[in-house]
Amino acid sequence: MNRQSLDNPSDPSLSRVDGAAKVTGTATYSAEYAIPGLVHAVLVTSTIAKGSITAIDSREADAVPGVLAVISHINAMTIPGWPPKKQPAERVPPGTAFRVFYDSLIYFDGQPVAMVIAATHEQAMHAASLVRVTYQQEPHRTHFEKNIAHSGIPLNVQRAKNSPFQDYERGDAAALRDAHVRIEAEYTIPTQHHQPLEPHAIIAVWEAEDKLTVYDKNQGVKSAQGQLAQAFKLPRENVQVVATYIGGAFGSGIRVWPHTMAAVMAAKQLKLPVKLVLGREQMFTSVGYRPYTKQKISIGAVKDGRLAGIVHEGTGQTSMYEEHLERTVLASRALYACPHVATRYRLLPLDVNTPTWMRGPGDATGMFALESAMDELAYALKADPLEFRLKNYAESDPERNLPWSAKSLRECYELGAEKIGWKNRLPEPRSVKRNGMLLGYGMASSLYGFHRHPSKARAIMQADGSVIVQSATMDIGPGTGTAMTRIAAKVLGLNAKKVRFDLGHSALPDAPGQNGSSTIPSVGSAVHVACEALKSKLVALAGEMPEGRKSGGQLVVRNGRIFSSQDDKEGISYADILKYHYLNELEVTEESKSGAERDQYSMYSFGCHFVEVEVNPLTGEVRVTRAVTCADVGAIINYQTARSQSIGGVVGGIGMALMEHSEMDHRFGRYVTTDFASYHIPVHADVPPIEVYYIDKPDMQANPIGSKGLGEIAIVGVAAAIANAVFHATGKRVRELPITPDKLI
Amino acid sequence: MDIDHDAIPPDVPDEDRRFFLKQSMFIAGLSMAPVDFLQAALAPDDGPVGNAVKVKLSLTVNGKRRRISIDPRMTLLDVLRENMGLTGTKKGCDFGQCGACTVHVDGRRTLSCLTFAVMQHGSKVTTIEGLSDGEKLHPLQEAFIKHDGLQCGYCTPGQVMSGVACIREGHAGSAAEVREYMSGNLCRCGAYPNIVDAILEVKKEGAKV
Amino acid sequence: MKPFQYLRPKTIAEAISMATDYPEAQYIAGGTNLVELMKRGIASPSKLIDINHLPLKKIEHRYDRLRIGALALNSDVAKHKSVLSRQPLLAQALLAGASGQLRNMATVGGNLLQRTRCSYFYDLALPCNKRKPGTGCGAEAGINRTHAIFFAGNGFGGNEKSSCIAVHPSDMCVALAALDTEVVINGTSGERRVPLKDFHRLSTLQPELDTNLQPGELVTAIEVTDNAFAQHSHYLKVRDRASYAFALVSVAAALQMDGGRIWDARMALGGVAHKPWRYWAIDLMLRGQAPSEKLFREVAEHEMQSARATTQNAFKIKLTSNAIVAALKAATGIS
Numbered sequence A: 001m002n003r004q005s006l007d008n009p010s011d012p013s014l015s016r017v018d019g020a021a022k023v024t025g026t027a028t029y030s031a032e033y034a035i036p037g038l039v040h041a042v043l044v045t046s047t048i049a050k051g052s053i054t055a056i057d058s059r060e061a062d063a064v065p066g067v068l069a070v071i072s073h074i075n076a077m078t079i080p081g082w083p084p085k086k087q088p089a090e091r092v093p094p095g096t097a098f099r100v101f102y103d104s105l106i107y108f109d110g111q112p113v114a115m116v117i118a119a120t121h122e123q124a125m126h127a128a129s130l131v132r133v134t135y136q137q138e139p140h141r142t143h144f145e146k147n148i149a150h151s152g153i154p155l156n157v158q159r160a161k162n163s164p165f166q167d168y169e170r171g172d173a174a175a176l177r178d179a180h181v182r183i184e185a186e187y188t189i190p191t192q193h194h195q196p197l198e199p200h201a202i203i204a205v206w207e208a209e210d211k212l213t214v215y216d217k218n219q220g221v222k223s224a225q226g227q228l229a230q231a232f233k234l235p236r237e238n239v240q241v242v243a244t245y246i247g248g249a250f251g252s253g254i255r256v257w258p259h260t261m262a263a264v265m266a267a268k269q270l271k272l273p274v275k276l277v278l279g280r281e282q283m284f285t286s287v288g289y290r291p292y293t294k295q296k297i298s299i300g301a302v303k304d305g306r307l308a309g310i311v312h313e314g315t316g317q318t319s320m321y322e323e324h325l326e327r328t329v330l331a332s333r334a335l336y337a338c339p340h341v342a343t344r345y346r347l348l349p350l351d352v353n354t355p356t357w358m359r360g361p362g363d364a365t366g367m368f369a370l371e372s373a374m375d376e377l378a379y380a381l382k383a384d385p386l387e388f389r390l391k392n393y394a395e396s397d398p399e400r401n402l403p404w405s406a407k408s409l410r411e412c413y414e415l416g417a418e419k420i421g422w423k424n425r426l427p428e429p430r431s432v433k434r435n436g437m438l439l440g441y442g443m444a445s446s447l448y449g450f451h452r453h454p455s456k457a458r459a460i461m462q463a464d465g466s467v468i469v470q471s472a473t474m475d476i477g478p479g480t481g482t483a484m485t486r487i488a489a490k491v492l493g494l495n496a497k498k499v500r501f502d503l504g505h506s507a508l509p510d511a512p513g514q515n516g517s518s519t520i521p522s523v524g525s526a527v528h529v530a531c532e533a534l535k536s537k538l539v540a541l542a543g544e545m546p547e548g549r550k551s552g553g554q555l556v557v558r559n560g561r562i563f564s565s566q567d568d569k570e571g572i573s574y575a576d577i578l579k580y581h582y583l584n585e586l587e588v589t590e591e592s593k594s595g596a597e598r599d600q601y602s603m604y605s606f607g608c609h610f611v612e613v614e615v616n617p618l619t620g621e622v623r624v625t626r627a628v629t630c631a632d633v634g635a636i637i638n639y640q641t642a643r644s645q646s647i648g649g650v651v652g653g654i655g656m657a658l659m660e661h662s663e664m665d666h667r668f669g670r671y672v673t674t675d676f677a678s679y680h681i682p683v684h685a686d687v688p689p690i691e692v693y694y695i696d697k698p699d700m701q702a703n704p705i706g707s708k709g710l711g712e713i714a715i716v717g718v719a720a721a722i723a724n725a726v727f728h729a730t731g732k733r734v735r736e737l738p739i740t741p742d743k744l745i
Numbered sequence B: 001m002d003i004d005h006d007a008i009p010p011d012v013p014d015e016d017r018r019f020f021l022k023q024s025m026f027i028a029g030l031s032m033a034p035v036d037f038l039q040a041a042l043a044p045d046d047g048p049v050g051n052a053v054k055v056k057l058s059l060t061v062n063g064k065r066r067r068i069s070i071d072p073r074m075t076l077l078d079v080l081r082e083n084m085g086l087t088g089t090k091k092g093c094d095f096g097q098c099g100a101c102t103v104h105v106d107g108r109r110t111l112s113c114l115t116f117a118v119m120q121h122g123s124k125v126t127t128i129e130g131l132s133d134g135e136k137l138h139p140l141q142e143a144f145i146k147h148d149g150l151q152c153g154y155c156t157p158g159q160v161m162s163g164v165a166c167i168r169e170g171h172a173g174s175a176a177e178v179r180e181y182m183s184g185n186l187c188r189c190g191a192y193p194n195i196v197d198a199i200l201e202v203k204k205e206g207a208k209v
Numbered sequence C: 001m002k003p004f005q006y007l008r009p010k011t012i013a014e015a016i017s018m019a020t021d022y023p024e025a026q027y028i029a030g031g032t033n034l035v036e037l038m039k040r041g042i043a044s045p046s047k048l049i050d051i052n053h054l055p056l057k058k059i060e061h062r063y064d065r066l067r068i069g070a071l072a073l074n075s076d077v078a079k080h081k082s083v084l085s086r087q088p089l090l091a092q093a094l095l096a097g098a099s100g101q102l103r104n105m106a107t108v109g110g111n112l113l114q115r116t117r118c119s120y121f122y123d124l125a126l127p128c129n130k131r132k133p134g135t136g137c138g139a140e141a142g143i144n145r146t147h148a149i150f151f152a153g154n155g156f157g158g159n160e161k162s163s164c165i166a167v168h169p170s171d172m173c174v175a176l177a178a179l180d181t182e183v184v185i186n187g188t189s190g191e192r193r194v195p196l197k198d199f200h201r202l203s204t205l206q207p208e209l210d211t212n213l214q215p216g217e218l219v220t221a222i223e224v225t226d227n228a229f230a231q232h233s234h235y236l237k238v239r240d241r242a243s244y245a246f247a248l249v250s251v252a253a254a255l256q257m258d259g260g261r262i263w264d265a266r267m268a269l270g271g272v273a274h275k276p277w278r279y280w281a282i283d284l285m286l287r288g289q290a291p292s293e294k295l296f297r298e299v300a301e302h303e304m305q306s307a308r309a310t311t312q313n314a315f316k317i318k319l320t321s322n323a324i325v326a327a328l329k330a331a332t333g334i335s
Ligand SMILES: Cc1cc2nc3c(=O)[nH]c(=O)nc-3n(C[C@H](O)[C@H](O)[C@H](O)COP(=O)(O)OP(=O)(O)OC[C@H]3O[C@@H](n4cnc5c(N)ncnc54)[C@H](O)[C@@H]3O)c2cc1C
Pocket: A677, B095, B096, B097, C026, C027, C028, C029, C030, C031, C032, C033, C034, C035, C051, C070, C071, C096, C097, C098, C099, C102, C105, C106, C107, C108, C109, C110, C111, C112, C113, C114, C169, C170, C171, C172, C217, C218, C219, C220, C244, C245, C246, C247
């Protein structure tokens, strides 16, 4: 086992609480609810990138047996929360979320223009293929490189003086100018898509004229509830959002997307429950993506290997109607002790749909550039890439001039280096072969900001002594329920089997959506305080019982029982307490949120990745043959599921580095890689054994459970580590992802 | 690896051989009045009977013989999920590119999204719901839980069905072999190494799969 | 998907007469390609003739040849003892293709007849001469990183309205092209045999046609004549990920060696042309020579002289050349 430490090493980590449901196929995902009378919807999407619809001919589609309606801007209901339509239609100003079936305007290729609803999926699919849409086409701009001149400071940033995306500079620019060794290079990452294995899906049910339930794939039931309530002008509690099981999302479910609105609209118009499942090709234009981003880094060091300056510029693409901002250049301000740092962030609006956060948003992109540049500089200095990083280790946050709440990145580096055998690595690029393959080692650092949002949890002690804990948090795959169960079980001293954790329903206590690696820090803290509060209540109630009174209030909780003294053999069980007080259950709800500590400390998760690659010298094929990932994320709540998260991040990084690339034919402004046969994600054979190590030191400044986020740092830096290893193996520096054979032969 | 072609399952279950009436009658009748002709002439048991709107056929799913009447365009996957409520079999791509829909048809792992249900008339289909023995999980299901061979769980039924077949086929001899023979099952969460560990362990322990 | 009527013939004659009577009918075997094409509206047969119940699954060795029924499943062929002992190149190529599940479904006949993976072909909203003759080739000035580098004659094979730079995606066919293979075809007028090299077409004036199969004809088997390549054959496939991906380039190399010299050689390339690309000159160039990397490099570069890149696939010329070297090294066992 790769276990470094656990709070109690004799306590094995908990297996996924929903594991049995998932391995037997009984876990129910959004499209799988058996709702009586369900009808099926299929979207028709635009085939031009810009212009307007001149006509929609649905006669043939209407004639297909089973077809109930063809909905488009021509006949769609008015959404009460949307502004009245303009006549003639006008393009919206930037900052306006896309409104489906609102008017005739086309903002991007793949935009929903109509929806067919029919009794069966087959009928709806066939009818959708018969809807004839005609357009008035306008010239579009989708090509990033050709339109880079149109990029600029985001309007949002221009308006907000305190925006972190403002241009930033510290120190004296002369430092970089005078550096002994300087590198200047451009790094490009193409558009990449989340493509969770479960396509986005929704079943929309209007239980009454003013009561809506949706079974929707998303990453935040509460925010979806709020957004739907607002759009349909309903009291929040009249909208319920259910998302108990989510087949992966990686950011694609953070927003309520147009297709969700479309299904809700159709269900309202037809007064029938409507199911809509996106086709895989529609997943490329409906639920966001990691934006095409170009970065330029100038970085220099003085002779002894100390950094002199970093200038990091990044430009990402966005849509014409919204600004999507990412942390692309921000890591460069905080990761290394460097006297001079300047960052600039720009956006390039194009006739495409809006990007969204994708695992390690901004940082995965930015760290590819920064950590590649660090590697380039290390080689230029003839320094060991790891030692070079250690030399520039930031002992406190150089951006905010605050102490770190905790930082064990040095320990991560040491552990990773030891495990991969870094010291045996020959520094010379293209110097080692194994079985005819070029062998290379590379590493990169990882960091991700700490996010903690106000969260509530309810803990309910049952008459039988078991506990139900609830919060409207989500599980898109990390094992939220398992971690929360573990936290509750630990606080209450119960066997995990006696804890049930409920999530994924908007009727549960408030919690943030699952994003920004914030779930454990936020909801985990809420569960912790709720269970602590429940425990206090139980102790108080126990104190009122005859056995409890004997002790004069000095009660101790052990193994789910309350004892009056250390040598009390029997103790009182939780069930006894409820029984004595004639209680069926005992409930507490608590909220947990950050306090002043956020202004006193700088908080981040840290980590690093080491990889070994083999490159075929003739075909240029790269295989990652080993990966070691180390993380410092405070306390590890549940080792097994955490480890899976870390592995998943590395796998995502392998995809990002070696194969993922959404290609568009810019003559049409249309993606041509719209399935899993052309948009490659890693398969089993691409993934080596992955070793995972944690420092596992609680960061008690961060929150009561001492735990920070893990999901994002698992992928941040992986692409750079691989690119660096490829350089070591081949002597070729690839600055444009993905690293496919054409770039190496 | 030595497999005699005689060991390959015989082509067609007997009942299917009686699919249509005699060829001459078939051609003549069909071109004139296919619906009436077929529906009148054949009892449902004789095979997939019908026209372009509906066909009647029978499938044995998880040991239970089921007679259904469906749109011929329905894939086996959609029949399982939409008509039989067997939603354990997942739709990830609908084009044979992800493996989420893997089931066993007459003992072989098959992508249920790329076969029309009507083509499987008379076949024996096993889905994830039919893998465990009542409450008792299949050893590979147990191993998936033990090794945490899953995260979101959406690829999991397909991985399990494919993994069982991989072991039965004799393709679980080494980690590299498992990786190659499991490559038809994508996992976007990246549970791959744990899945490989689970399969290797079950293979090593030699439990009956 | 357009509604269709499902037909299940039980004899070859019945199948052929169904296909002949209904011109808009189509055979379905494993369905692994056709079902996708139907879902996407690229194929829309109104009658679907399920040939899976015809007696065409047999794999047997008779006289001087291996005969493989058109309905033999790719996975069964790949593990068949006669295939493994006599034509291991074919088994290797099959196992390099698709996935365990797909190989359990895909048939030999269907594999021969699978359509290109060009993205434009699969998207009804984009131009494609192969899908809709006369609309133009979307790939030619578009995304063509994976497209052809060898063409009929020296051109791209046609004018703007008829050109097609797609590649044939099969792995199996590349191995078969390197071996002496005949395709056995049945039609209304009986059986005919076509050498594999003449089965697929280069794209010239009719890019919509992939093969020379006539309407209604049924492939019933392939036959591979015995050879002496079993010891020294290698199938090399280069792709964008380690498995479950179509070839960027593939090489089937079959050699006969004795006393440290090459006595006979056959080579075919995949992923480079509208059909499996048979590299004819190689037999002569290698015959009688001792294997060496230098020789292989010369051989590879010779073939590449006739290659032509489009806008994004120049790398494939070097890649193919390197792949030929790598495959020959593997087949001859030199390092
Ligand atoms: C995701 C994916 C990945 C793949 N990867 C690879 C790969 O890496 N390498 C590779 O080589 N292939 C690959 N394939 C393709 C696969 O090999 C083919 O789809 C398969 O071989 C087709 O066989 P089938 O029996 O399923 O054909 P079907 O889909 O049933 O038929 C294909 C065509 O052939 C016709 N046809 C079938 N049999 C006959 C016959 N006997 N006579 C006349 N016409 C006939 C049908 O009418 C149809 O037009 C992949 C496929 C998928 C879906």
